[in-house]
Amino acid sequence: MERALDRLFVTGTDTGVGKTVASAALLHAFRARGLRAVGMKPVASGCVATAEGWRNDDALALQAASDPVPPYGDLNPYALPAPLAPEIAARDAGVDVQLGVLVSAFERLHPLADLVLVEGVGGWAAPLTATLDQRHLVQELRLPVVLVVGMRLGCINHARLSARAIQDDGARLVGWIANEVDPDMERRDENFALLSARLPVPCWGRLPYAPGADAIAQARHLQVDRP
Numbered sequence: 001m002e003r004a005l006d007r008l009f010v011t012g013t014d015t016g017v018g019k020t021v022a023s024a025a026l027l028h029a030f031r032a033r034g035l036r037a038v039g040m041k042p043v044a045s046g047c048v049a050t051a052e053g054w055r056n057d058d059a060l061a062l063q064a065a066s067d068p069v070p071p072y073g074d075l076n077p078y079a080l081p082a083p084l085a086p087e088i089a090a091r092d093a094g095v096d097v098q099l100g101v102l103v104s105a106f107e108r109l110h111p112l113a114d115l116v117l118v119e120g121v122g123g124w125a126a127p128l129t130a131t132l133d134q135r136h137l138v139q140e141l142r143l144p145v146v147l148v149v150g151m152r153l154g155c156i157n158h159a160r161l162s163a164r165a166i167q168d169d170g171a172r173l174v175g176w177i178a179n180e181v182d183p184d185m186e187r188r189d190e191n192f193a194l195l196s197a198r199l200p201v202p203c204w205g206r207l208p209y210a211p212g213a214d215a216i217a218q219a220r221h222l223q224v225d226r227p
Helices: 019-032 057-065 086-093 099-112 134-141 155-168 188-198 215-219
Strands: 007-012 037-040 043-045 048-050 053-055 078-080 115-123 145-150 173-179 203-207
Touching: 007 019, 007 134, 007 155, 019 037, 019 057, 019 115, 019 145, 019 173, 019 203, 019 215, 037 057, 037 099, 043 086, 043 115, 053 057, 053 078, 057 115, 057 215, 078 086, 099 115, 099 134, 115 134, 145 155, 155 173, 155 188, 173 188, 188 203
Parallel strands: 007 115, 007 145, 037 115, 043 078, 145 173, 173 203
Antiparallel strands: 048 053
């Protein structure tokens, strides 16, 4: 991996395709190469109240996979209680998600590490607010994008549409990761081969179906030596 890659955005073909699994594994893969790598979950819905404030499991997983360990408030500036689409969860909580707040949090994290990995919400086109899409954050911070593809029926269509949308929005798609989310998927290897032939960027790895697997173990299935 070139040292020039100091930031990354992880998106998915849909909700539930394993963005956090892939993101935590990526953080450990970068760390295994001797880099200081820190995660960020700008907006997270579905949080629980703790003595320290609202906390989200995905954001905590990124924090645990980070070195150095970032302050939670910078890693997850908007922790929304309801397990709903962020726009709805923010409205229910009376929270106005602001791009400037997200950018400022990223800028506080960036000096701490060689690479900051930002995990999005849902799929690429999932909005953050009525006027703020994830592409706006990606554009503002000049984040290269990695697409996580949940390997299940329909994934070829979802992956190709997502890749096209990312590029049409002017973002730089640099790679994709296959995540085996359906252990019963038929002709899995053939589907993977079709995706590899049709997506316009290299595959960074193929994560096996392993519920509850350690992120360090999953990191061994990834290659992060690409620009």
